[in-house]
Amino acid sequence: MIDLKEQAGVAMNVRGQFSDPIVDPKVTLGALAFANDLGRALVRMKAGQDTRPEIVRRATLLLAQMIRRSGKFNRGKFTGMDRATKRDQRAGREVERSNVDIVERFALRLIVEWIDDQCPRCDGRGVIGRAQAPQPVAVVCSSCNGTRRVCVSEERIPFAAGRNGPRVYREFSRCEACLGRGTQLVTPPKSEGRQICRSCGGDGRRAIDEAARAQALGVPLRMYREHWVESFQSMLAVLDQVDGRVVDTMRRKLRP
Structure with missing residues (x-):
């Protein structure tokens, strides 16, 4: 009614x-x-x-x-x-x-x-159910640690040694895991059961x-x-x- x-x-x-x-x-x-x-x-x-x-x-x-x-x-x-x-x-x-x-x-x-x-995230219900898909979040790339590039080769040059030992020559290229962005979009696992909406604290407003x-x-x-x-x-x-x-x-x- x-x-x-x-x-x-x-x-x-x-x-x-x-x-x-x-x-x-x-x-x-x-x-x-x-x-x-x-x-x-x-x-x-x-x-x-x-x-x-x-x-x-x-x-x-x-x-x-x-x-x-x-x-x-x-x-x-x-x-x-x-x-x-x-x-x-x-x-x-x-x-x-x-x-x-x-x-x-x-x-x-x-x-x-x-x-x-009404809260736009939970449509005024105050809770988020199983059906709602989690949103992707940006995390630091695990391959390049956010540097946007990775080392593809490393050579030590003995004849160019200095006080700290042989000089090291490294060659870098763009990180293919994150395509040079330094971050990756990761979708968190879907939560089990209903949870209180974090945007409104459960009051639905x-x-x-x-x-x-x-x-x-x-x-x-x-x-x-x-x-x-x-x-x-x-x-x-x-x-x-x-x-x-x-x-x-x-x-x-x-x-x-």
């Missing part, structure tokens, strides 16, 4: 891969219509797999409006400009305006992370990419770490609450 959001995804018939039977699609979508605008957009994107630009844009603007109304993110404070840039702006100099509305950038990044939150967050906001990584880490955590939790209220609303409207 699939949950209410997946039922809505089936009813929308937007690139869905669900096959379980559901109740009347019109009844399901009718119940979804009683949810708020942002909640409906989130369900449409995540469950219905409808990520058209206009849908994403509308959800971004709705979330940005919610963020501004919260009182924590006012337009004047979060402009994406540092103190030096603001000082130049007050002095009448031209400033870069690409980061003016950082609230919308923040909202868009939140929506992207909330929708695409995509790892946080701090550099991508800072780039999306248009701020230096240092500034993101100082001012934005807690904001991302709290607002992602808010999106979970909005999603939960959608399910509660649909359950009430579908109750006989």
Whole structure:
């Protein structure tokens, strides 16, 4: 039995891969219509797999409006400009305006992370099973020890002996085992049984990419770490609450 959001995804018939039977699609979508605008957009994107630009844009603007109304993110404070840039702006100099509305950038990044939150390695399961083939890894070539060449001949020259004995003449050629690369791709043996996914630690969620967050906001990584880490955590939790209220609303409207 699939949950209410997946039922809505089936009813929308937007690139869905669900096959379980559901109740009347019109009844399901009718119940979804009683949810708020942002909640409906989130369900449409995540469950219905409808990520058209206009849908994403509308959800971004709705979330940005919610963020501004919260009182924590006012337009004047979060402009994406540092103190030096603001000082130049007050002095009448031209400033870069690409980061003016950082609230919308923040909202868009939140929506992207909330929708695409599954670990790509284990597909959100948290474990890796027997069927998954191990990935090849590069190891130092055992024939040349990473030097990329091997000795093919060695001659001692007695008449050219020095203080340390006869001089040794060696001839080298490219290592054929690694084709001169110094490394070889080795496929580790397939593991037995299921194992916890190393990428997500077993929770099935995509790892946080701090550099991508800072780039999306248009701020230096240092500034993101100082001012934005807690904001991302709290607002992602808010999106979970909005999603939960959608399910509660649909359950009430579908109750006989």
